[in-house]
Amino acid sequence: MTETVTAAGTQTGSKSEQAYQAVKARIVDGTYSPGYRLVLAKIAEDLGVSVVPVREAIRRLEAEGLVKFERNVGATVSGIDPTEYLYTMQTLSIVEGAATALSAPLIGAADVARARAVNEEMRECLLHFDPVRFTRLNQDFHSVLFEHCPNPHILDLVHRGWNRLASLRSSTFRFVPGRAHDSVEEHEALLKLIETGADADTIEKAARLHRSATLDAYLAQATPDHQTPQQ
Amino acid sequence: MTETVTAAGTQTGSKSEQAYQAVKARIVDGTYSPGYRLVLAKIAEDLGVSVVPVREAIRRLEAEGLVKFERNVGATVSGIDPTEYLYTMQTLSIVEGAATALSAPLIGAADVARARAVNEEMRECLLHFDPVRFTRLNQDFHSVLFEHCPNPHILDLVHRGWNRLASLRSSTFRFVPGRAHDSVEEHEALLKLIETGADADTIEKAARLHRSATLDAYLAQATPDHQTPQQ
């Protein structure tokens, strides 16, 4: 559950799929960092397949926003500049909010207990802080909440956003010290809302704010003062 | 503005792009209706290109949900069964709500006037009802609202949803008589909210309900009575 976030159903076994998984994994785990030039022939050789399936894989990754493809030039791992980051986080805020609200009525006591256990692990993790582990736990926490999501389309959008963020190696938690602590508290508050059967609107708003707060924290440290980053 | 809804930047000129546009157009305009079997070699011949770019185009369409692709079997135009329709409309409700709320502060008096003009055209269209024209005007109306949307990702999600729905030939308006009338009134109410500078929450909620109401109308006629269509 902790590794690469895989989305919808994909056929296994095909070289194309194999290439897709391989390249995606390398992007998400940071082997190919933003700006890395993806040369079809080179990747094909590395994976022991021809260029055709590799090309197909790259275009799939492009559709997911992990890769930027330019005609007759080639593909590069798409970094997320501040503007893109803002777009992605804003979108995530919306779809995560919706996913949480839709899932909430289907989350049982056992699920809440699991999520709380993960969150307590995160709380402990705050002491001798490890951003990588913290980020992974954070994803686990939300995965528990979302696993009952009744709308697979929305869930898919959430996963895409996560992969997008993962391609940035640097977790926001690393840069904004207080954020990790706040995050744990927000998780607990969210669980309380779910337990008490709060209405969908309240839960959605809380879930949105949880993501927005991370975005705000990022913006606060990224843009020293007055200047708004975009629009 | 009224034709196929095109999304983000795509390279022109390539055979692959050409195939993508051609097949997409045929799906959206109904030449290839849901369930239609898309044979790569046949399409390639029709378009005067080889199968490779066609294959690439098909897979792009698959990523957008317009086509269903099965390994070693082939591609078919993906119809939307009631469940898929529900997922799509629910997702649209959310992203359109967000898109409207985000756009609202950027919509000027001139834009409102244009939107209102379109809406009045829709109102007239109610008299001698033409579902196709009505649907197109409906899209125009919302396009005016969204053209200032500051987040291209969200706008893209809206467009994808629209294309998905377009692949169903049958507009909801055709099946649920009262819906078209209500829709026009909801548009006007939405414009009033935007004009008066209502807060984002209010606008978002109104925009969501606008879409949800269409979904509810569909469900009401699709499932005669008690039975919930899914989950």
Next chain:
DNA sequence: GCAATAGTTATCGTATACGATTTCGTACTC
């Protein structure tokens, strides 16, 4: 007459090959 199986056909998946385009380096001119 029906079911199971073997053979055939249609279609996909991938490899290889080559033309097209871009990029980079070098030489030449001003």
Next chain:
DNA sequence: GAGTACGAAATCGTATACGATAACTATTGC
């Protein structure tokens, strides 16, 4: 010495070819 033009190398885009897989059909046995 700087800028431009030419050429070579790298890489992409697409066509063609062939092996692999699944769907279809006919035949055989019960």
